[in-house]
Amino acid sequence: MISKKVDNVQEALDGVQDGMTIMLGGFGLCGIPENSISELVKKDVKHLTCISNNAGVDDFGLGLLLQKKQIDKMISSYVGENAEFERQMLSGELEVILTPQGTLAEKCRAAQVGIPAFFTPAGYGTEVAEGKETREFDGKMYVMEEAFKADFSIVKAWKGDEAGNLIFKGTARNFNPLMCGAAKITVAEVEELVPAGELDPNEIHIPGIFVQRIFQGESFEKRIEQRTVRESNA
Secondary structure, eight states, rough: OOBBOOOOOOOOHTTOOOEEEEEEETTTTTTTOOHHHHHHHTTTTEEEEOOOOOOOBTTTTTTTHHHHEEEEEEEOOOOOTTTTHHHHHHHHHSSEEEEOHHHHHHHHHHHHHTOOOEETTTTTTTTGGTOEEEETTTEEEEEEEEEEOOOOEEEEEEEETTTTEEOOOGGGGGEEETTSSHHHHHHHHHEEEOTOSSOGGGGSBOOOOSSSSEEEEOOOOOSSSOOOOOOOOO
16 A cells, blocks of 8 residues: 655655645634744745635744745635734735635646636626626626645644545635645645554545545644633632
8 A cells, every 4th residue: 555654844845846736624723734934934935825714823823834935925814813914905015816615626626637727606797707708697796716736735734644534623624625635746644643444434524545644743833713712600
């Protein structure tokens, strides 16, 4: 059996260079590839285009790359929790392409399965549709959206095996599965890495054919983006 296992995050991200387009899984701070993002900061790669649902927060997740001005373009759906992102966008330092969340997901899935483009009603008649082909189907107007083209896709899973098969846990099963196989190289960091054959085939969410490199992360902070508590009645 072909092994996709690499020894560490440095080996997993070998080949990442300035100017590349990188997809990163996660939703808010849930299920983000923390080890890989930290390594991108250390590698000091610049002029990146990052495709992610959001841009982390000021001092965590993709916010770390934004702090060091490593990202030139963000393709995202929601970016409301990052003050540095807002500052760079309003100042013109950062190019931002805001994409409806469902469209963002489908552009990932289309790349994953080899579909070059698709039609969606989301965004028709708005700035989202400017410069794009539109077409009518059954009396309703649709916008043509092209699949993403990325160099690396970096995802976070709960458990994986050395063949690259992945299991996601809870709400970390968000954009991560859709980004597997949606780039030239997919890197998966996992909390637990087991020998091939140890995972129950019925529990696998993504088969290893969509993954080129897999490694076990050293630590995961799993930070909560916003903590809301209720005052005690005592």
